[in-house]
Amino acid sequence: MSSPLPVGKFYGRGGHRPKLGVCGDDSPGVVPFPCKSILSDPDTVRKVFTKQDDLLNYTRGKKLTPFVFESKDDGRRFFMASDPRVFWHYDTQRQPQHRHTYEVIREYANCKLYFDLEFDALLNPDKDGVRMVRIFVGVVMYFLKKIFGVECGESDVLNLDSTTSGKFSRHLIFLLPDAVFRDNYNVGNFVKFVCEKITNLAYLKIVDSKGRENLFCDTAVYSKNRHFRLYKSTKYNKTASLELAADNKFNRAESELEVFLCSLITYTEGCEGFRVLEFGNAPGNPKLGAVSRNPVHREPSPFPQIDRFVANLVLPGHIYRSSYFPTRDTIVYDIVGNRFCGNVGRQHKSNNIKYVFDLSRAVYCQKCHDPDCSDYKSEDLAIPAELIVDRGDGAGVTGERGVASDQSRSLQRFPSFGLTDSEILGAYNSLDYEKNDFYYHHRQ
Ligand SMILES: [Zn+2]
Structure with missing residues (x-):
């Protein structure tokens, strides 16, 4: 797909003055002309309605865009079904200060x-x-x-x-x-x-x-069915x-x-x-x-040996996802399939658990998504020594991939977006792992 844009000449060389209907502007000096090349297409009708429901019923299943425009006299909203190129053709012939036009972002339509x-x-x-x-x-x-x-x-x-x-x-x-x-x-x-x-x-x-x-x-x-203002359009009684x-x-x-x-x-x-x-x-x-309910998104942490350790630790469950927080040098593992929580001493019925690995202190603990356990944190346990390798700065953990792991770690960082450290500090702290009840997925 080279370009999602239709490219072509939409404007004819002139002709008879069309009936502009409610949408038109009768101001002298404006000589509208139809765009013949698309007006010959049966899909390029335009039709005006006073009720949005009628507009949406009419456009259903048609390659027409639902528009709204406000009367220049009293701001009353009218509705129009039209091919957008046809709409633009007529809208551009209205005086700029009278263009109070909107797109109806219709329910369930694919969109940007x-x-x-x-x-x-x-x-x-x-x-x-x-x-x-x-x-x-x-x-x-x-x-x-x-x-x-x-x-x-x-x-x-x-x-x-x-x-x-x-x-x-x-x-x-x-x-x-x-x-x-x-x-x-x-x-x-x-x-x-x-x-x-x-x-x-x-x-x-x-x-x-x-x-x-x-x-x-x-x-x-x-x-x-949100109304969203169009390019070149002003709100009624406004000038911008x-x-x-x-x-x-x-x-x-x-x-x-x-x-x-x-x-x-x-x-x-x-x-x-x-x-x-x-x-x-x-x-x-x-x-x-x-x-x-299914694990739809898994992302390995930058530390594959710790991932494996956790995978074994939580059997028969498994890692739903991991999130690495560079400022705290911490990995959070969300677990599914094993809800054993140290706070209640048994499996939870519906809420999942998580493990938090603090690499700077070489310890980990279990925490919990159950609201009753929101303050719970298990005792710190030592991360096994064999998982901890000198990474050159004298402390902490490194991945098996050596230098490559440092690169992959930097890719995991929440970028600065040009903000200073103090400006971004709050975002780092709020960038906790996804809430357990909020999943996402995509499909091809
Ligand atoms: Zn719990």
Whole structure:
């Protein structure tokens, strides 16, 4: 797949003035013309509705995108089903200040990964929004790689800006090279997971209008049939339109139309055959409950000899996953299939246990996911001496792979994303292993 973008000439050479309907702008000086090449296609009808339900019923099973637009007179919302190229053709003929247009991110539609980032600039005078976005994009790319194995770069991220003097506001749309999300519920689960992981990353936190501290990522935009503002559009009674950000690095769109198509969350033409990413327990993942009981993701720690030791230790259970925390030189092993907990002296019925290996002190202990055992920690036991090898700095453990193990360890590190040690300290501390009741999986 070279490019997910349809490329071509969508604009004809003129012709009769079309009926613009409710969406049109009758302003003098605007001479609309139809785009013949696509208007001849039966899929390129556009139809206006006053009720969203009618719109969604109409677009079901059709290659049409559901749009919303606000009347320039009173802000009332109307709905339109259209091929997005046709929509763009007419929308661009409206006066910029009258373009109050949105995409309906319809429930269960495959979609891109998208974010709404914002904060009140007056309440957060010390915040550099551009730097925050750059750091946040790095964090998201880290988790895309870690969880789905999906690699992307800043040039895959469409960065739209609607900042005013009072409010920093961005939309980010990730055009992953070979993957889309199942739907925006799955996107929302992933985003909330990432936000939970970095909730202590102080630099990305802002004060909201109610005086609360929050991340600057709005996690409310993944709801059912969400309206998401379009490129070049303003909110009713506002003047700031969504434009390409000065620091946008997305480089796959060669025209305004292509930017528009790329910015549409549910427009995935050209993504046929892509992986469909799922995350967490979403209404669209009916089988997830069954899947989540199986170990679906295992990652060896940088210390294979300790992994083997733990594997033997927990028989007949096994390691569900391991997480290495470089700042504490600690590995946490989540165990399934063996729930024996030293706190209760028996197997738990439903909650799993974990082992924590502190390499700096060469000891390990058992801890537990049962809420009643949340404060429990077994006595420290010595990590067997044969697993502990001088690693050159006079202390601790090294992998069998010698130098290679140091390299693999550095790859396991939560990257700094350009933050200082003190700025990232909280994130390290919050980067605990995944909650036991929150599994993820992906399928090809
Ligand atoms: Zn327990």
